[in-house]
Amino acid sequence: MEHKITVVGIGPGSKDYILPIALKKINEAHILVGSSRALADYASEKQKTAPITADIQAAMAFIRQELSNENVVVMVSGDPGYYSLLAALRTEFEPSCLDVIPGISSMQLAFSRISFPWQNADLMSLHGRLPDYASLAYEKDRIIGMLTDAEHNSQRVAMLLLDAGWPQNTNIYICSRLSYPDEKIINTTLIRATAEPAVRHCIMVVLG
Numbered sequence: 001m002e003h004k005i006t007v008v009g010i011g012p013g014s015k016d017y018i019l020p021i022a023l024k025k026i027n028e029a030h031i032l033v034g035s036s037r038a039l040a041d042y043a044s045e046k047q048k049t050a051p052i053t054a055d056i057q058a059a060m061a062f063i064r065q066e067l068s069n070e071n072v073v074v075m076v077s078g079d080p081g082y083y084s085l086l087a088a089l090r091t092e093f094e095p096s097c098l099d100v101i102p103g104i105s106s107m108q109l110a111f112s113r114i115s116f117p118w119q120n121a122d123l124m125s126l127h128g129r130l131p132d133y134a135s136l137a138y139e140k141d142r143i144i145g146m147l148t149d150a151e152h153n154s155q156r157v158a159m160l161l162l163d164a165g166w167p168q169n170t171n172i173y174i175c176s177r178l179s180y181p182d183e184k185i186i187n188t189t190l191i192r193a194t195a196e197p198a199v200r201h202c203i204m205v206v207l208g
């Protein structure tokens with residue numbers, strides 16, 4: 001029998017935002033893989049676990065080894081379809097052995113928090129990468145939602161957007177620690193964001 005890898009989205013962080021089906025798959029797992037934070041939140045003593053660290057190949061090797069005997073559940077943050085380990089899993093394993101359980105993305109939650117529809121937004125990730133310069137260009141009424149990281153943080157991204165021709169008084173939201181008790185939503189402008197403390201891992205929503 002072919003065993004399956006179930007890739008489960010655990011949402012943006014707080015347990016209030018995980019789907020019941022995701023929780024069921026996690027609780028039923030014998031083999032559970034995820035970030036150390038996810039394992040601390042969801043793993044139980046009777047489960048065999050492995051952390052996902054910067055050494056992705058180590059996690060892949062563990063999954064491959066366990067998969068020969070058992071189904072494996074892999075937890076990822078937010079939604080698996082949006083910048084997660086799913087892409088790497090698809091190159092390492094046959095897509096037919098993958099099952100995906102969606103989760104609420106941090107991007108969705110950011111737009112919810114500011115009560116703004118995201119159907120017309122351009123979504124991009126600056127997490128560990130820079131998009132080509134042209135994709136940042138200013139256009140009136142353009143809406144962008146961005147994932148950021150420690151290097152491409154709120155200050156740096158604000159500077160990039162000003163360089164790309166966005167007006168200084170462009171309205172932006174910097175959304176961090178979404179769903180957690182210390183969640184913070186800062187409403188500011190691009191020029192002010194270049195002087196305010198840098199927020200590292202967050203969602204930036206830019207309203208042109």
Ligand SMILES: C[S@@+](CC[C@H](N)C(=O)[O-])C[C@H]1O[C@@H](n2cnc3c(N)ncnc32)[C@H](O)[C@@H]1O
Pocket residue numbers: 012013076077078079080082083084104105106107127146147148149175176177178179180200201202203
């Ligand atoms: C590798 S991406 C994972 C995205 C995830 N798959 C999703 O759908 O939310 C990591 C980035 O997501 C964003 N992120 C994840 N959780 C967040 C949260 N609770 N609050 C704000 N941003 C978050 C940050 O930009 C972070 O650098």
